[in-house]
Amino acid sequence: MFQVHGVDAHGRTVLRKQLARHQVAAFFANLPPCLVGMEACGSAHFWARKLSTLGHVVKLMAPQFVKPYVKGSKTDAADAEAICEAVSRPNMRFVPVKQPEQQALLAVHRARAAFVKARTAQANQLRGLLAEFGMVIPLGLAALRQRLPMILEDAENGLPGMMRELVARLVEHLQVLDQQVAELERQIQLWHRQSEPSRQLAAIPGIGPITATALVASIGDARSFANGRQLAAWLGLVPRQHSSGGKPVLRGISKRGDVYLRTLLIHGARAVIGHFERQRDQTDGWLKRLLSRRHRNISVVALANKNARIVWALLANDRQYSANYPSTLLAA
Structure with missing residues (x-):
């Protein structure tokens, strides 16, 4: 749901309305061009670009700068009124609206960071499971990659067959994560070479x-x-x-x-x-x-x-x- 709060040139409230997501574009399309303030939250940049094409002036604000203007308890109506008050302040700091290309590149960065985090967790899990069988591997992915093939190939290390199959499966998953990280880094490198x-x-x-x-x-x-x-x-x-x-x-x-x-x-x-x-x-x-x-x-x-x-x-x-x-x- 989207809560709308509108005031006139003198600051008097003239509009309080709750909109469903599919109603937002049509509502603002029928509204005369005006100043629209929004918190910089999920999908805010999309809606800022969308409303800008309809002739409105859209300004995004960090939520922590809006919070001091909230009166009373936390409700959607109170939050919308606070945003309306904050956007009119002459000393308010605003968030620049990101373009789709910027958001796409940042999405690649976030996905890469998630894969790196998952790879680190998988490596730590492998290291911990093998330590239970007396096979201690030094820290770092390089040492792990070097030791794992030797552990799997050594038939005299006392590793049970079920555990050996599990380690092979986890090693395969670790390689998949390596591949995902490398592919995303190639995309980032390509964008980097094309950006002055x-x-x-x-x-x-x-x-x-x-x-x-x-x-x-x-x-x-x-x-x-x-x-x-x-x-x-x-x-x-x-x-x-x-x-x-x-x-x-x-x-x-x-x-x-x-x-x-x-x-x-x-x-x-x-x-x-x-x-x-x-x-x-x-x-x-x-x-x-x-x-x-x-x-x-x-x-x-x-x-x-x-x-x-x-x-x-x-x-x-x-x-x-x-x-x-x-x-x-x-x-x-």
Whole structure:
């Protein structure tokens, strides 16, 4: 069900109506063009595009920004009234409407992440079941793939026939998951090679094709963010504040926004720092000074934050990444 709440130019309520899904398009087609506010939830981007083609101005808002405007108990009517109130606020922040191509690419990313999670669970199950028979396999998929054929071929390891058949079945399932992950990664790589913004981002240390394509598809128009810090805050990579009485108090990162993007950026930053620890003479001064005074995990998040700001600068200004850009700017 869809709950509609309408007000006139003076803010007086003129409409309260509940619609079934099949009634929504016809209702708004017969409505004069107006401002439509919606929460950014499931299918919201589809309906935003649909209503935009009917001449309406559609704005999406994060649910946490709408919640403070809810009066009384939680009902559909109260929620719709709160959305109507929130969309009229001049300082409200809105969610850019995603295009079908962006949503399709993000769907591929989500499916790949689900297959990777299932593959990890299957590997852990195999490792746990075999450990009950005294066959301990080191962590990691590489070690598992190397040891499993040897276990199945060894007829003297004491593994019962039923268990041997089960392991063979689970190994086959693990191979199917590997194939699914590889096929989806090929699709992502193909999209990456055809996208100029994605190739620009992949030049940043710590950002590869997977992260670059996910960022481009999720961010869309980077100019919807005022600066790089807003993008980093949207990703949940900035400190959470609890300040009062003129005393600023900064805590850990807020962890708002897209968990998937934040995870990719942090893992990429961890890979960069791991490479630096192996080759300490091949890094910039900023990262070297940061690691000398901060814990490794704090440095990882700081580098991810920095990369997020670089991402905004490249996308918003249509620039190519330059490793020595700050020194070049100072020289100029």
